[in-house]
Amino acid sequence: MVSSKDVAKGAGVSQPTVSRVLNKPDSVKPETREKVLRTMQTLGYKPNLIARSLITNNTKTIALISGPVCNEFFAESIDSIVRKADEYGYKIIVYFDEEENLDDILKSVSGFNVDGILMSSITLEESQLEKIKALNTPYMFFARRSKLKSNSVTLDDKRASVMLTNHLIDLGHEKIAMITGESDRSTFLERRQGFDKAINAAGVDIPDSYYIKIKDSSRKEVGEAVKKLIQLYEPPTAVLCASDAIAISAIDVLLSMNLRVPEDISICGFDNVGLSSHRAIQLTSIGYDGGHIGEIAVQHLIKQMNRKERALEDQDYKILSPKLFIRKTTKEINSY
Amino acid sequence: MVSSKDVAKGAGVSQPTVSRVLNKPDSVKPETREKVLRTMQTLGYKPNLIARSLITNNTKTIALISGPVCNEFFAESIDSIVRKADEYGYKIIVYFDEEENLDDILKSVSGFNVDGILMSSITLEESQLEKIKALNTPYMFFARRSKLKSNSVTLDDKRASVMLTNHLIDLGHEKIAMITGESDRSTFLERRQGFDKAINAAGVDIPDSYYIKIKDSSRKEVGEAVKKLIQLYEPPTAVLCASDAIAISAIDVLLSMNLRVPEDISICGFDNVGLSSHRAIQLTSIGYDGGHIGEIAVQHLIKQMNRKERALEDQDYKILSPKLFIRKTTKEINSY
DNA sequence: CTGTTAGCGCCTTCAG
DNA sequence: CTGAAGGCGCTAACAG
Numbered sequence: 001m002v003s004s005k006d007v008a009k010g011a012g013v014s015q016p017t018v019s020r021v022l023n024k025p026d027s028v029k030p031e032t033r034e035k036v037l038r039t040m041q042t043l044g045y046k047p048n049l050i051a052r053s054l055i056t057n058n059t060k061t062i063a064l065i066s067g068p069v070c071n072e073f074f075a076e077s078i079d080s081i082v083r084k085a086d087e088y089g090y091k092i093i094v095y096f097d098e099e100e101n102l103d104d105i106l107k108s109v110s111g112f113n114v115d116g117i118l119m120s121s122i123t124l125e126e127s128q129l130e131k132i133k134a135l136n137t138p139y140m141f142f143a144r145r146s147k148l149k150s151n152s153v154t155l156d157d158k159r160a161s162v163m164l165t166n167h168l169i170d171l172g173h174e175k176i177a178m179i180t181g182e183s184d185r186s187t188f189l190e191r192r193q194g195f196d197k198a199i200n201a202a203g204v205d206i207p208d209s210y211y212i213k214i215k216d217s218s219r220k221e222v223g224e225a226v227k228k229l230i231q232l233y234e235p236p237t238a239v240l241c242a243s244d245a246i247a248i249s250a251i252d253v254l255l256s257m258n259l260r261v262p263e264d265i266s267i268c269g270f271d272n273v274g275l276s277s278h279r280a281i282q283l284t285s286i287g288y289d290g291g292h293i294g295e296i297a298v299q300h301l302i303k304q305m306n307r308k309e310r311a312l313e314d315q316d317y318k319i320l321s322p323k324l325f326i327r328k329t330t331k332e333i334n335s336y
Numbered sequence: 337m338v339s340s341k342d343v344a345k346g347a348g349v350s351q352p353t354v355s356r357v358l359n360k361p362d363s364v365k366p367e368t369r370e371k372v373l374r375t376m377q378t379l380g381y382k383p384n385l386i387a388r389s390l391i392t393n394n395t396k397t398i399a400l401i402s403g404p405v406c407n408e409f410f411a412e413s414i415d416s417i418v419r420k421a422d423e424y425g426y427k428i429i430v431y432f433d434e435e436e437n438l439d440d441i442l443k444s445v446s447g448f449n450v451d452g453i454l455m456s457s458i459t460l461e462e463s464q465l466e467k468i469k470a471l472n473t474p475y476m477f478f479a480r481r482s483k484l485k486s487n488s489v490t491l492d493d494k495r496a497s498v499m500l501t502n503h504l505i506d507l508g509h510e511k512i513a514m515i516t517g518e519s520d521r522s523t524f525l526e527r528r529q530g531f532d533k534a535i536n537a538a539g540v541d542i543p544d545s546y547y548i549k550i551k552d553s554s555r556k557e558v559g560e561a562v563k564k565l566i567q568l569y570e571p572p573t574a575v576l577c578a579s580d581a582i583a584i585s586a587i588d589v590l591l592s593m594n595l596r597v598p599e600d601i602s603i604c605g606f607d608n609v610g611l612s613s614h615r616a617i618q619l620t621s622i623g624y625d626g627g628h629i630g631e632i633a634v635q636h637l638i639k640q641m642n643r644k645e646r647a648l649e650d651q652d653y654k655i656l657s658p659k660l661f662i663r664k665t666t667k668e669i670n671s672y
Numbered sequence: 673c674t675g676t677t678a679g680c681g682c683c684t685t686c687a688g
Numbered sequence: 689c690t691g692a693a694g695g696c697g698c699t700a701a702c703a704g
Contacts, residue, residue, distance in 0.1 A: 003697055014675045019699060029673055049447040050389045051697035054680050059386065061429075068415065070610065075411040079404065082430050091429050091444060093397075094418050108427065111385040248614070255615035274406065278584070279591035280616045339681055350691045355683060365689060387681035390696050 002043045010039040022047055053113065062301065063109045065095045065102075065119040067143075071217055071245040072273040074120065077142070077294030081118060084298040090115070097121035102128065110135050116301045118294070122146055123184040138304045140316065142297035144186045151304065151316040153297045157187050157270075160286045160322035161194025161240070164268055167284070167324060168238045169202045172333035173266065177210035177236035179225045179246055181217075191242045191270060210236055214246070222249035230257065237333050238266035244273040244285050251281065251329065262331035272325050282328035289323035296320075338379045346375040358383060389449065398637065399445045401431045401438075401455040403479075407553055407581040408609040410456065413478070413630030417454060420634040426451070433457035438464065446471050452637045454630070458482055459520040474640045476652065478633035480522045487640065487652040489633045493523050493606075496622045496658035497530025497576070500604055503620070503660060504574045505538045508669035509602065513546035513572035515561045515582055517553075527578045527606060546572055550582070558585035566593065573669050574602035580609040580621050587617065587665065598667035608661050618664035625659035632656075 008015040013032060020028050021036045028036070039045075053059045062085055067074040082092045093114065095105045098121075109117060117139040122128055129146040132139050138151075145152035168176050178195050181188040192211075199206055209232055214221040229236055241247035247269030251261050261267050269276065272287025290296075300316050344351040349368060356364050357372045364372070375381075389395045398421055403410040418428045429450065431441045434457075445453060453475040458464055465482040468475050474487075481488035504512050514531050517524040528547075535542055545568055550557040565572055577583035583605030587597050597603050605612065608623025626632075636652050 001697095005697075015697090016676085016699075017674060019697095020674085023699080027673070032674085046443070046446050048390075048449065048697050050386055050395065050449050051680090052699075053386045054384075054390055054682090054697080055699045057680080069405075069411045070415065072411075075405045075408075075414075078411075078414065078430065079406065079432070082432055086431075091431075091448070093427050093429050094414065095422075095427075096415070096418055107382070110382050112427070113384065113386050252615045275611070279588045337681090340683095341681075351681090352683075352692085353690060355681095356690085359683080363689070368690085384681050387696090388683075390681080390698090391683045393696080 001048075002045050004045070004047070007036065007039050007043055007045050010043055011036045057113065058115045059113050060089055061091045061093055061112070061114045062116045062118055062298075063093050063095060063105075063112075063114040065097045065105055065109075065117065065121055067121050068096060068098065068216075071243065072248075072275055073143070073243065073245065073271045076274060076292055077120060080292035080295040081298050084295045085302075088298075088302050090302070102131065106131055106135060110137070116140070116305050118142060118297055118301060120144055120294075122186075123182075124186055124189065125184060138301060140297045140301040140304065142293050145317075146186075149315070149317060151300070153293055153300060153318045153320065154186065155270075155288055155293070155322055156319050157190035157322075158194040158197070160270060161191040162198045163194075163322060163324050164270070164284075164286045165195050165198035165240060166202075167326065168240065168266065168268070168330065169198065169204065171238075171266070171330060173238040174204050174333075175210070175234060175236045176204070176206065176238045176240060177212065177229050178240045178242065179212045179214060179222065179229075179250065180242035181214060181246075183213070187270075188242050191240075195240055217243060217245035217249055219249050219252060222246055223253045226250050226253045226257075230254075230259070236265065238268075238330065241267060241269040244269035244271045244276050244283060244287075247283055247285070247329075248273075248275060248281065251283070262329050266330040268330050272323075276325070276327065284325065284327045284330040286322050286324045288320045290320070293320065337384075338381050340381070340383070343372065343376050343379055343381050346379055347372045393449065394451050395449050396425055397427045397429055397448070397450045398452045398454055398634075399429050399431060399441075399448075399450040401433050401441055401445075401453065401457055403457050404432060404434065404552075407579065408584075408611055409479070409579065409581065409607045412610060412628055413456060416628035416631040417634050420631045421638075424634075424638050426638070438467065442467055442471060446473070452476070452641050454478060454633055454637060456480055456630075458522075459518075460522055460525065461520060474637060476633045476637040476640065478629050481653075482522075485651070485653060487636070489629055489636060489654045489656065490522065491606075491624055491629070491658055492655050493526035493658075494530040494533070496606060497527040498534045499658060499660050500606070500620075500622045501531050501534035501576060502538075503662065504576065504602065504604065504666060505534065505540065507574075507602065507666060509574040510540050510669075511546070511570060511572045512540070512542065512574045512576060513548065513565050514576045514578065515548045515550060515558065515565075515586065516578035517550060517582075519549070523606075524578050527576075531576055553579060553581035553585055555585050555588060558582055559589045562586050562589045562593075566590075566595070572601070574604075574666065577603060577605040580605035580607045580612050580619060580623075583619055583621070583665075584609075584611060584617065587619070598665050602666040602669075604666050608659075612661070612663065620661065620663045620666040622658050622660045624656045626656070629656065 004018040124147040141152035212225040268284040276283035340354040460483040477488035548561040604620040608621040612619035
C-alpha cells in the first residue's frame with residue numbers, strides 16, 4: 001500500500017504538499033506539482049479515502065434504505081439513484097428494510113458516517129422518524145413519508161387515487177374493490193383515502209369485503225386476496241391495486257384462474273412502472289411523469305447536504321402531481 | 337460525536353479498555369465491562385467504523401459492479417447479494433458499469449478499500465481482468481467471466497444454449513434466428529457457440545441474416561432487431577434470445593406488430609427471470625435452478641476473503657448446470 | 673508556495 | 689486484567 005508519505009519521499013517534498021496537490025492544486029508551484037503527480041503515477045499511488053474521511057468527516061457515501069427489488073418500482077429507483085448520485089460523486093450503499101430490522105440498519109449507517117440517507121420504506125410512525133432524525137444526518141424520504149412533516153418527495157397519492165378511481169367510475173364500474181398494503185405506509189393510507197373520497201363523491205356503496213389488505217405484493221399474498229374477491233357472491237368488476245407490483249401479480253393470478261383482464265375484470269395500479277407499458281400487460285396505471293422519484297430525491301438530498309449550516313429543517317417537502325396512463329386493463333362495464 | 341475517549345472518561349477507565357470491551361470483551365473484568373457498557377449506553381456511543389477501518393484495513397464492504405437493473409436478472413442479483421452479504425455483516429456499494437467507465441469505478445473502489453468485489457459486467461478482454469487483479473482485492477465474477485481463468489460463478493452457457501436450441505429443433509423449427517449481445521461478454525459468446533453447435537449437429541442451415549447482434553436489451557435495440565428478422569424474405573419461425581430481458585422486449589415488439597407468440601413465432605431466452613413465469617408472458621427459458629447466482633458468488637467471495645493468506649489464486653471457478661423451463665412461448669412448427 | 677506540528681477515532685503493542 | 693505510548697493515512701492550521 002503506497003501512501004502519500006511514500007510519494008512525498010519519492011518526490012522530495014513534504015507529505016502535506018502531496019496532499020495539497022490532490023486537494024488544492026493551485027496552491028502548489030506547477031513544477032513541484034508536476035513532479036509529485038509524476039511520482040504518484042510511477043508509484044501507483046491511490047489516495048486512501050478512509051483516512052480522508054476520518055478528518056473531513058464525510059464519506060461521499062449515501063445510504064439507500066429501499067423496499068424489495070421484486071417490486072419494479074424499487075428496482076427502478078435503485079437504478080436512477082445510483083446513476084444520479086454518481087453524477088455528484090457519491091457512492092450508494094444499499095440496504096433492504098424488512099422484518100423490523102431498521103434498528104440494525106441505522107446502527108450500521110451511523111457507524112459508517114454516511115453523508116446522507118435516502119429511504120423509501122419509512123412508515124407513518126413517529127418513532128421511525130425520530131430514529132432517523134436522531135442520527136443527525138441529512139435524509140430524504142421518497143415515495144413514502146412520515147406522519148410528521150419531514151423531508152420527502154412523494155406523489156400526491158390521495159389525488160392520484162381519486163383520479164384512478166374516477167377513471168373506473170367513469171367506465172361505469174360500481175363494484176370496485178381495492179387491494180392495498182399496511183396502512184402504516186403513507187402510500188397505502190392515502191391511496192385508500194383517495195379511493196374512499198372518490199367512491200363517496202360518486203355516491204357508490206362499497207361493502208367491507210371489497211377492501212383487502214395484504215402484507216406484501218408476492219404472488220401468494222395477492223393470490224389469496226384475489227381469490228377472496230372472486231369467490232364473493234357479488235364479485236367486483238374492477239380492482240384498484242395499491243401498486244403496480246400488486247396489479248401485475250393480480251393479473252398473473254387472474255389469468256391463472258382463466259379469467260380475462262379486462263373483459264372479466266378491470267385492473268389498475270400505481271407507479272407506472274416500466275413493465276406496465278409492456279404489450280403483454282398494458283396496465284392502466286398512475287404515476288409521476290418526469291424523472292424518477294428516486295432521482296429527484298437524490299437531488300434534494302444533495303442540495304441539503306451542501307447547505308453547510310446543519311439546520312436540518314425538515315421542510316423539504318415536495319409533492320409531485322400524478323399523471324394517469326390509461327391502457328388496456330381497464331374497460332367499460334357495459335360493453336361486453 | 338461521542339468518541340471512545342469520552343466513554344473512557346465517563347467510566348473512569350482508559351480508552352483502550354473501552355476498545356477492548358467492544359473487541360475482546362472476555363479480556364475485561366466483568367464489572368468494568370458492565371460499567372463501560374452502561375456509560376456507552378447513556379452517552380449514546382457509536383463506534384466509528386471509519387476510524388476502525390483505518391487500522392484494521394477492512395471496511396466490511398463489498399463493491400458490486402452490476403449490469404443495468406432494467407434487466408431483471410441484475411435486479412434479482414442485487415436483491416440476493418445484498419441480503420446474503422448482510423447475513424455475513426457486509427455492506428454493499430453498488431456501481432453500474434456502462435459506457436466504458438470501469439476505470440472510474442475501480443478508482444473509487446480501490447480508494448475506498450472495499451474488502452471484496454463482485455462483478456457481473458466483466459468482459460472477456462484480458463485487460464479488464466488485469467485491472468481487477470491489480471487492485472489486489474478478493475473478487476468474484478458472476479454470470480459472466482473473463483477469458484483467462486479467474487474466480488467466477490457462471491452458468492454452463494454453452495450447454496444451456498445447446499439445450500435450448502435443441503428444444504426448438506425438437507419442436508420442428510429449422511428457421512431459427514438468434515438475437516444476442518456483444519461477443520466480448522462470455523455469456524453472449526458461449527450462448528452463440530452453443531447455438532451453432534446444436535444447429536450444426538442437427539444439420540440445419542442458418543443464413544447470416546438470422547444472427548443479429550444488439551448493443552443492449554432496450555426496446556429500441558430489440559425492436560430494430562426483430563423488425564429486421566420479420567422483414568426477411570424467409571422470416572424465422574423461432575428466435576433464440578440471448579437473455580430473458582431481450583426475449584421479453586422481443587415479445588413486446590412482436591405483439592405491437594400484431595404478431596402472436598408462439599403461434600406466429602416462437603421465442604425463448606436465458607436466465608429464467610421471475611417475470612418469465614408470469615401468466616401473461618410464460619416465457620420458455622433456461623437458467624440455474626437453485627439459489628440465485630449472485631448469492632452463490634457472495635458465499636464464494638466471503639470464503640475467499642476469510643482465507644487470510646492472500647494467495648488470490650484465481651481458482652475458484654464454478655460452473656452451474658442449467659435447467660430448462662418449457663413454458664408457452666415455444667410451440668411446434670407444424671401445428672398451425 | 674512549502675514545511676512543521678497536531679490530531680481525526682480507533683486499535684495494538686508492551687509494560688505493569 | 690489494565691494503562692501508557694505509538695501510529696494507521698490523511699488534512700488542517702500555522703509559520704515561514
